[in-house]
Amino acid sequence: MSLLDVRDIAVSYDGRRAVEGISFTVEPGEVVAVVGESGSGKTTTAHAIIGLLPRNASLDAGQILLGENDLATWSARRMESVRGAQIGLIPQDPSNSLDPVKTIGAQIGEVLRIHKRGDRGTIRRRVVELLARVGLPDPQARARQYPHELSGGMRQRVLIAIAIALEPRLIIADEPTSALDVTVQRRILDLVDDLRAEFGTAVLLVTHDLGVAASRSDRLVVMKDGRVEEQGTTREVMSAPAAEYTKRLLGDAPALSARPFKDAAAAEPAIVVRDLVKEFRVGRSSFLAVDGASFEVPRGTTHALVGESGSGKTTTARMVVRFTEPTSGTVSIAGAPDDRRFRRHVQLVYQNPYGSLDPRQSIADIVEEPLRNFRLGDRATRRARVGELLDRVALSRDLLTRRPRELSGGQRQRVAIARALAAGPEVIVLDEAVSALDVTVQAQILDLLEQLQRDLGLTYLFISHDLAVVRQISHTVSVMNRGRIVESGTTRQVFTEPRHEYTRELLAAIPEPVR
Known part of the structure; x- marks a missing residue:
């Protein structure tokens, strides 16, 4: 049985269909990348899975099977028991995803408190452990700091610490490195890989960066205009894309194309x-x-x-x-x-x-x-x-x-x-x-x-x-x-x-x- 089985889901905003007939699976421990341009429906699909669609959106059809449970039928209140505990989320923008008036330690500890994972002392120790685990230096000091005192890469590591705090079976990473420099991006993706290997966690990677998807995923799901254009193993899709849209995406990705170097001109x-x-x-x-x-x-x-x-x-x-x-x-x-x-x-x-x-x-x-x-x-x-x-x-x-x-x-x-x-x-x-x-x-x-x-x-x-x-x-x-x-x-x-x-x-x- 797949860890996650998304079957023919459809989502509308204010009655206008944005996602139609989306189906794919995620197996335990694997990375599945959902790729496509802005407006393709990839983030809407991810938010539907974790029950975080905005108020003007509705899940109109389909099943979202996490093991034997169909999350599509669950109430918002019941979904609170899934978020964090079984499905973790790494949001896109570390600048806007953390509360500016709460310390880093308080924000990580909140996840543990909501799910009743220990008393105050136990939670405090666990927060420091998590900050150390995601590679932040001097984790005790970081726990006392506020988001504005950390760099973008450090803030993204805090979001990862929150996502893994309860050791969920699935992490949804929604454009987790799009706001980061290329070297910081690599360190963050390496960290996610290490944590996946340690905990056996599966990752649903939502990204418009074909280079990141190609280098970090086991399988690709290519979306366009709210539908799946094609899907398969990353190696298969990269080497022999079936859809014209996929071919265009791969051809347009600078990291994946080897265009000839420009010759420098001898001019004043x-x-x-x-x-x-x-x-x-x-x-x-x-x-x-x-x-x-x-x-x-x-x-x-x-x-x-x-x-x-x-x-x-x-x-x-x-x-x-x-x-x-x-x-x-x-x-x-x-x-x-x-x-x-x-x-x-x-x-x-x-x-x-x-x-x-x-x-x-x-x-x-x-x-x-x-x-x-x-x-x-x-x-x-x-x-x-x-x-x-x-x-x-x-x-x-x-x-x-x-x-x-x-x-x-x-x-x-x-x-x-x-x-x-x-x-x-x-x-x-x-x-x-x-x-x-x-x-x-x-x-x-x-x-x-x-x-x-x-x-x-x-x-x-x-x-x-x-x-x-x-x-x-x-x-x-x-x-x-x-x-x-x-x-x-x-x-x-x-x-x-x-x-x-x-x-x-x-x-x-x-x-x-x-x-």
Whole structure:
């Protein structure tokens, strides 16, 4: 008998069907990955299993068999006895999943108290044991801390400690590493594997990251538009996908595709950074965010700054676009004036397409704004230019009257790129510009950036922690660690002959498919 047997479930939101006829099984001790783009229904399916659908959702049909028990027929109150004890949940965002006003120890202990697993002293000792088990240093001190005092990777380990506290038979991991750097991601996934081996726990891994799914699962369930496109062993699906959608997903995943390296061009530099230093004051002490960074970007090429969170890459980018003044050192942008017209020459595309567009403006107003700010053309000329820009980024002009909330994430990022192109810049800084996007949309945006670079001769400074994406998009790379550039070179050199141990660690963390 399977540990979990999901049979033909259907879920609706406000009467509108979101998931239809989903069926799969999870065997004891195995990892089953449910993959697909945003909106495919994978998270809805996971929440239906554990009884955490929102109020406007309903489980309309099907069975959810945990052993011999059909959870689909259980009341919300009865499901409370299952959550934590038999099915653990590792939610997606460690920043929003922990109570900011409760200590870490109190939040882990709450699970044990609800299920009456010992007195106060027993629970306190068990909390420390769990924090140690998930690899947090000085667990007694961590138990007394609050979430904001821990890094993202540490907070995710706390969520894992909560999920395993009662040693459940099944853990549902809903995008457990999507907000983490690649090296932290690898450590978290290694931890889940170790715990699975120790406790014999099965894992239902919900993810849009095909690289993670391919490297960590025994079987794959591929979802699209609320239905299962195909499923099978990971090796079978990876080597011989049956569905066209699966083939496209695999082809779009940077970690799974071996595209040829780009050749670095021999051109005059468009960006020259020399001995850049940025020091921040923190109370009576100081923090060196960037320590002597130097690099050049040839005109018409893409230079990537890579590293984990806190490495200094975004601070460096902000100094390049003059949003932050350096403590010392220089940034030179060829041809860029020193007055307010600098913004015409250098533009920035942000990470989050949901937060970088004014929700009150129409798409036409958003894209036109730089033209108005620089007083370029009359109203009719500007509106014509806006239409041309939407054509350039492959968006329908029908979207001009819409608001950002009416667009998908990929469409919003195309709008952000169109806005950055409006005033005719020569340099564009892209700060994690594709990290918030699904793999297929990400591939589309990367292809768009390459096409724009070829057509317009643009120079890109590309900020990313994802080396698989960097390999695809960049000509040259600088690797940052703790504020310093530890290695620079062509993308081919850095990826095939890394010299620094930190670079080798980053490269080793890129997920690889099972063989």
